[in-house]
Amino acid sequence: MPFNSYCKIYVSKLRQSTVSGLIGQECGCEFSDLGAEIQGIDIxxxxxxxxxxxxxxxxxxxxxxxxxxxxxSGGGEEVVDLVAGLLRILWESEGMAVASCDFEDRLPWEGGAARLGDRRGS
Structure with a gap:
């Protein structure tokens, strides 16, 4: 079933420059004006x-x-995989991150929302 490949990830506990640096380092891309492209996907x-x-x-x-x-163009599983990878990079760097998109149910921890639920219960 087709889905909208646009995704917004909200991040806390990491600075903007740190986030772009982590993504650039882990994905092997360079950011210009805080934007980058990875495998035809704009970030x-x-x-x-x-x-x-x-x-x-x-x-x-x-x-x-x-x-x-x-x-x-289009998107699909490549976008899901990339967003899942970005979330893991941010979480492993002690950041808090939650994705808001049409495919949250296909991401780890429901895009990060389930991790918030875990924190509230602590």
């Missing part, structure tokens, strides 16, 4: 204009950094 790392330092930790839409991922 932008930006400051979240809706960021709110006073928001509750589980209110991820207010986290300070966003990553936008979109396939240049």
């Amino acid at each position: 932008e790392v930006r400051r979240n204009p809706d960021s709110d330092p006073g928001a509750e930790p589980e209110d991820f839409v207010f986290w300070p950094v966003i990553i936008e991922v979109e396939a240049e």
Whole structure:
């Protein structure tokens, strides 16, 4: 079943420059003006204009950094695999990350939302 390949990943506990550096290092790409392309998939790392330092930790839409991922044409499993890999890179670097997309159910930890549930229960 086709799906929209656009994905937004919200990130906390890591700086914007750190996020783009981690992705560049792990994926072997270079960012210019905070954007990069990996296998025909565009990635932008930006400051979240809706960021709110006073928001509750589980209110991820207010986290300070966003990553936008979109396939240049179509997308599919390549986008799912790339987003899953980006999430793992961020989590392994002690960042908090949650993906918001049409394919969250195909990502580890439901795109990170289930990890938030884990933290609330602690």
